[in-house]
Amino acid sequence: GEDVEQSLFLSVREGDSSVINCTYTDSSSTxxxxxxxxxxxxxxxxxxxxSNMDMKQDQRLTxxxxxxxxxxxxxxxxxxTGDSAIYFCAEKYGGSQGNLIxxxxxxxxxxx
Amino acid sequence: xxxxxxxxxxxxxxxGQTVTxxxxxxxxxxxxxWYRRVMGKEIKxxxxxxKESKQDESGMPNNRFLAERTGGTYSTLKVQPAExxxxxxxxxxxxxxxxxxxxxxxxxxxxxxxxxxxx
Numbered sequence: 001g002e003d004v005e006q007s008l009f010l011s012v013r014e015g016d017s018s019v020i021n022c023t024y025t026d027s028s029s030t031x032x033x034x035x036x037x038x039x040x041x042x043x044x045x046x047x048x049x050x051s052n053m054d055m056k057q058d059q060r061l062t063x064x065x066x067x068x069x070x071x072x073x074x075x076x077x078x079x080x081t082g083d084s085a086i087y088f089c090a091e092k093y094g095g096s097q098g099n100l101i102x103x104x105x106x107x108x109x110x111x112x
Numbered sequence: 113x114x115x116x117x118x119x120x121x122x123x124x125x126x127x128g129q130t131v132t133x134x135x136x137x138x139x140x141x142x143x144x145x146w147y148r149r150v151m152g153k154e155i156k157x158x159x160x161x162x163k164e165s166k167q168d169e170s171g172m173p174n175n176r177f178l179a180e181r182t183g184g185t186y187s188t189l190k191v192q193p194a195e196x197x198x199x200x201x202x203x204x205x206x207x208x209x210x211x212x213x214x215x216x217x218x219x220x221x222x223x224x225x226x227x228x229x230x231x
Contacts, residue, residue: 004154035222042116042224043155043203088155099145099168100220102155 006089006103013111018076020106022089025070029091032065033100034074037086046074046087076108084110114138116223118204124229130192133226137186137206141221143167144187145207146179149225150200158202161187162209194230201225 003025012018024032034046049056049063049072056063062075076083086105093101117136125131137144146158158177159169163184172179176195181187191198207220 008152040224043205043222045220090155099157099160099171100147100155101157102147104152104154 004089004091004101004103006087006106008104009107009109011109011111012079014079014081016079018074018079018083018108018110020074020076020087020089020108022072022074022103023070024072024089024091024101026091026093026101027067027070029093031092032063032072033090033092034061034063034072035088035090035102037088037105039085043088079108079110081110081112084108116204116206116221118202118223118226120226121224122227122229124231125194127196127230128193130190131194131228133189133191133202133204133228135187135189135204135206135223137204138221140208141206142184142209143207143220144181145205145220146187146189147203147205148200149203150197155203158189191228194228196230199228199230201227 006022030051031048033048035043036046037043047058047061049065060077064073086107088105089103090100092098119134123131142163144161147155149155157171159179160167161181164181178190203222203225205222
């Protein structure tokens with residue numbers, strides 16, 4: 001079946017850049033997503049990228065997509081303690097109204 | 113606009129008991145989804161309603177889980193009888209109908225989840 005893989009933990013110092021990596025299997029995915037879950041909160045959509053794009057930048061966030069290798073990454077520049085959260089990579093399966101396939105989430109810890 | 117609301121936020125029940133989770137989607141959203149995250153694992157799709165109809169229930173783990181969406185508004189997810197492995201966070205999400213679903217997933221809003229602990 002469809003699968004999304006992510007590393008489970010990442011620890012960085014405040015002010016450094018964070019890079020969270022993800023691999024996915026469904027080559028037909030039109031959109032790929034990054035969600036953020038802060039402690040005790042729901043899932044917040046951070047950003048998405050079309051499968052025909054290589055890169056998307058949104059303020060401190062940069063998403064890189066290598067469609068050939070089915071590899072997606074999220075870079076957070078100037079990481080702040082408020083960025084500490086679990087970050088989920090997700091692909092949509094089954095068309096525009098389909099369900100999301102999530103990875104296990106990467107827990108980002110930012111040390112002052 | 114109110115977001116997706118889930119109730120309760122936490123529930124602790126004993127094995128063998130029944131629990132009912134509720135999700136109130138954003139008003140007017142035709143699509144309603146249930147997902148579950150078991151501790152340390154990926155968030156997994158359970159089922160998808162379009163209005164009151166079950167569009168896809170391929171992710172429902174077994175017949176102890178029953179989801180309903182009477183009238184196409186709020187949805188309930190009942191677990192009966194609950195087992196230890198049912199513990200986790202249950203998320204609900206809603207999105208508009210197909211013609212309104214652009215940009216993609218900006219209308220796909222998640223609730224804060226219900227943390228279910230079965231002891």
